[in-house]
Amino acid sequence: MSNILKTSRIKMSQSIREVIIGTDKHNMVKIGSQSAMPFVNQDGNITYKPQIAVEIQFLLPEKYPSELVRGWESSITEPVKWANNAKNNKANLIALRLSGDIDSNSQLKKFINTAIEIIKSTNLPLSILGTNNREIDKKVLPVIAEKMEEYNCLIGPIEEDTYKYIVPACRDYGHCVIARTPIDVNLAKQLNILISELGFSPDKIVMDPNMGGLGYGLDYAYSVVEKIRIAAFEGDNMLNMPIIVFSGEESWRTKEAKANISNSEWGDVQTRATMWESLTTSSMIMAGADIVIMRYLPSIKSISEFIKGIN
Amino acid sequence: MSLSGIQIFKLLPGGKKAPEANCKKCNFPTCMAYAMKLAKGEALIEQCCYISDELKDLIESQSGKKQETITFGINQKQIKTGGETVLYRHDKTFLNPTCISIKLTTSKGFEYFNNTIQQIKNYKVERIGEEISIQCISIQNDNNDSDMFIKFISKLVQENLDACFSLILVSFELDDLIKGYNLLVDSQKPILFLKNANKGDYTRLYQSTCSTICIEADTIDDLATLSEKLEAEKVKDLILAIPDNCKDNIIETLTLIRRSVVINNIKALRFPILTDASEYILTQNDIQQGIWAGCLLSKYSNIVLINFFNPAIVYSLFTLRQNLFTDPQKPLQIEPNLY
Numbered sequence: 001m002s003n004i005l006k007t008s009r010i011k012m013s014q015s016i017r018e019v020i021i022g023t024d025k026h027n028m029v030k031i032g033s034q035s036a037m038p039f040v041n042q043d044g045n046i047t048y049k050p051q052i053a054v055e056i057q058f059l060l061p062e063k064y065p066s067e068l069v070r071g072w073e074s075s076i077t078e079p080v081k082w083a084n085n086a087k088n089n090k091a092n093l094i095a096l097r098l099s100g101d102i103d104s105n106s107q108l109k110k111f112i113n114t115a116i117e118i119i120k121s122t123n124l125p126l127s128i129l130g131t132n133n134r135e136i137d138k139k140v141l142p143v144i145a146e147k148m149e150e151y152n153c154l155i156g157p158i159e160e161d162t163y164k165y166i167v168p169a170c171r172d173y174g175h176c177v178i179a180r181t182p183i184d185v186n187l188a189k190q191l192n193i194l195i196s197e198l199g200f201s202p203d204k205i206v207m208d209p210n211m212g213g214l215g216y217g218l219d220y221a222y223s224v225v226e227k228i229r230i231a232a233f234e235g236d237n238m239l240n241m242p243i244i245v246f247s248g249e250e251s252w253r254t255k256e257a258k259a260n261i262s263n264s265e266w267g268d269v270q271t272r273a274t275m276w277e278s279l280t281t282s283s284m285i286m287a288g289a290d291i292v293i294m295r296y297l298p299s300i301k302s303i304s305e306f307i308k309g310i311n
Numbered sequence: 312m313s314l315s316g317i318q319i320f321k322l323l324p325g326g327k328k329a330p331e332a333n334c335k336k337c338n339f340p341t342c343m344a345y346a347m348k349l350a351k352g353e354a355l356i357e358q359c360c361y362i363s364d365e366l367k368d369l370i371e372s373q374s375g376k377k378q379e380t381i382t383f384g385i386n387q388k389q390i391k392t393g394g395e396t397v398l399y400r401h402d403k404t405f406l407n408p409t410c411i412s413i414k415l416t417t418s419k420g421f422e423y424f425n426n427t428i429q430q431i432k433n434y435k436v437e438r439i440g441e442e443i444s445i446q447c448i449s450i451q452n453d454n455n456d457s458d459m460f461i462k463f464i465s466k467l468v469q470e471n472l473d474a475c476f477s478l479i480l481v482s483f484e485l486d487d488l489i490k491g492y493n494l495l496v497d498s499q500k501p502i503l504f505l506k507n508a509n510k511g512d513y514t515r516l517y518q519s520t521c522s523t524i525c526i527e528a529d530t531i532d533d534l535a536t537l538s539e540k541l542e543a544e545k546v547k548d549l550i551l552a553i554p555d556n557c558k559d560n561i562i563e564t565l566t567l568i569r570r571s572v573v574i575n576n577i578k579a580l581r582f583p584i585l586t587d588a589s590e591y592i593l594t595q596n597d598i599q600q601g602i603w604a605g606c607l608l609s610k611y612s613n614i615v616l617i618n619f620f621n622p623a624i625v626y627s628l629f630t631l632r633q634n635l636f637t638d639p640q641k642p643l644q645i646e647p648n649l650y
């Protein structure tokens with residue numbers, strides 16, 4: 001190590017909490033526990049690399065962009081097959097998205113069976129993602145939490161408006177939660193406190209800064225993640241949870257990823273889409289994200305190679 | 312700057328009741344008036360010819376501006392690089408957007424070179440009111456083919472492109488760089504990146520060109536020593552390249568360098584940093600290089616080279632750069648009507 005750089009190491013007064021998702025039967029994933037800024041090994045310890053969660057859809061939404069299906073074609077109507085396909089493409093965990101009219105009892109049952117089958121057949125930990133409709137999430141996530149008791153899933157996102165309804169079931173049935181607040185350090189801390197006050201272990205919370213995609217407010221989340229990390233390393237024990245970002249979902253809101261045009265300015269669709277989700281993801285990794293939830297297969301392959309190569 | 316006008320005044324001739332007090336050479340009526348403006352950042356330290364070293368140091372250390380700003384390239388559209396003052400953009404803001412330079416190497420041959428410059432020449436795209444184009448090209452002799460290197464440069468000159476792009480010339484050969492430099496129009500002040508050289512060569516290169524020099528060394532410590540020695544010989548327009556032995560932990564190296572400059576005030580490393588994204592990829596793949604370029608630009612490289620041109624990749628990198636280099640105090644508008 002260079003003598004001149006040694007003086008610029010920073011000894012952190014606290015490390016990030018370690019969070020375990022899944023069980024030892026199913027290749028649990030561990031995140032957190034670092035005491036260093038991303039890839040700055042000299043600061044302290046970095047035990048785990050960033051983990052990729054591949055987002056798959058229980059039922060493919062009508063408006064799902066056609067380009068986004070590239071590479072998954074053979075499996076998009078069968079979530080279990082899709083999940084295995086994701087596993088073969090280096091997913092560290094599967095993120096199964098609730099969709100369709102899930103509040104009907106028969107659909108909910110089918111969802112739960114599918115979720116369990118995914119865990120059993122992929123042997124990977126599972127994250128269960130809500131519908132983006134708070135009223136539905138409030139109702140169905142607790143039921144799912146109860147039925148998935150043995151599996152220590154990562155469930156969310158839960159927010160200020162919904163945590164009261166969802167956290168108790170996650171606590172009682174042993175799951176981890178994704179705590180989402182809109183790009184703000186204080187709100188993130190406040191939600192962690194509120195969740196803990198319900199008797200939920202702070203060692204099972206993963207924070208979601210609700211990022212915007214590349215070109216659509218990415219900078220806000222980038223800076224909030226850095227601020228959260230600094231506060232955590234300086235000793236705030238209600239902000240030292242690992243961080244998760246929905247980089248796939250947010251990339252595919254942007255017209256740059258979706259627009260099916262190729263021109264001399266924006267380049268070809270496939271490369272642009274791959275870059276959009278890749279850079280949205282990699283920059284959050286540089287800021288400090290521990291889990292990235294991705295969607296587009298070419299980007300997933302690229303980011304997985306990138307993570308393999310970076311130290 | 313957090314020094315108050317009064318604090319500054321006390322250290323000026325006026326405050327010390329020295330004979331020069333209120334001499335007006337700074338174009339202000341009194342030392343006090345000057346002190347007030349200086350405190351607000353509306354006047355320059357250079358304006359008072361009697362300013363003490365003590366005050367100068369104090370102001371420089373307070374202003375937090377620690378990285379050197381280097382300008383290079385073509386006169387009318389010079390590229391400003393470095394000048395960064397913070398580790399995190401939320402501390403204040405990042406100032407000078409990372410220079411993304413398309414690198415063309417002699418090993419890829421003349422045809423590839425020529426095709427690429429024709430594409431780059433016409434490339435232009437707008438994003439949120441900012442017109443973006445490729446402003447910087449690097450030419451590298453990477454296979455000991457000095458003739459090809461000179462042929463590339465001659466072609467640029469022939470098409471007047473040396474008066475259009477800012478340039479970085481890269482070679483292991485001192486002669487290549489001097490010859491290449493001499494072909495260029497006067498208004499071009501390129502970065503000359505001499506690889507694997509010693510101090511004597513760098514001094515000679517500077518003496519024969521007076522251009523900006525990019526230096527390399529075996530370790531960071533050697534690099535710091537080298538930059539100090541060169542500065543002592545008045546070679547001051549420097550760019551630093553990353554030593555090979557740091558490339559396996561590049562993000563750590565770049566982070567520690569930035570910290571050592573903006574926090575620990577280590578002068579020898581205060582020059583802008585140049586990295587080459589093609590050196591970090593596991594497999595030859597433009598998308599991998601694009602991702603790496605994105606990381607290098609977010610974590611503290613001031614100049615990033617990529618060895619290809621692809622509009623989709625370049626456009627996404629420009630977008631990332633625009634995101635990270637906006638002032639966090641002044642949000643960019645995407646589509647304001649959405650809110």
Ligand code: B12
Pocket residue numbers: 182183210211212213216217218220250253254255642643644645646649650
């Ligand atoms: C980046 C961001 C910001 C940035 C905006 C930067 C900028 N210049 O645009 C900043 C920090 C300034 C910001 C501020 C606020 N934000 Co904001 N922000 C986001 C974030 C993270 C990304 C939004 C984005 O650009 N996405 C990319 C674009 C392409 O996708 P999109 O938003 O989905 O938009 C597409 C479609 O959905 C559709 N669309 C979106 N909105 C609308 C609205 C209408 C009327 C129509 C027809 C279509 C449409 O068109 C878009 C193009 O395809 C989202 C959270 C998220 N992850 O989505 C919150 C979010 C949009 N913000 C939110 C809020 C509440 C705010 C504030 C009111 C916060 C506050 N209390 O001050 C302010 C309002 C600012 C204002 N002046 O109006 C909420 C909105 C909740 C709601 N539905 O009411 C969100 C969803 C976060 C949340 N969960 O709380 N925000």
Ligand code: SF4
Pocket residue numbers: 323324325331332333334335336337338339340341342345346358359360361362
């Ligand atoms: S030049 Fe210096 S000494 Fe003269 S008036 Fe200005 S501040 Fe005072």
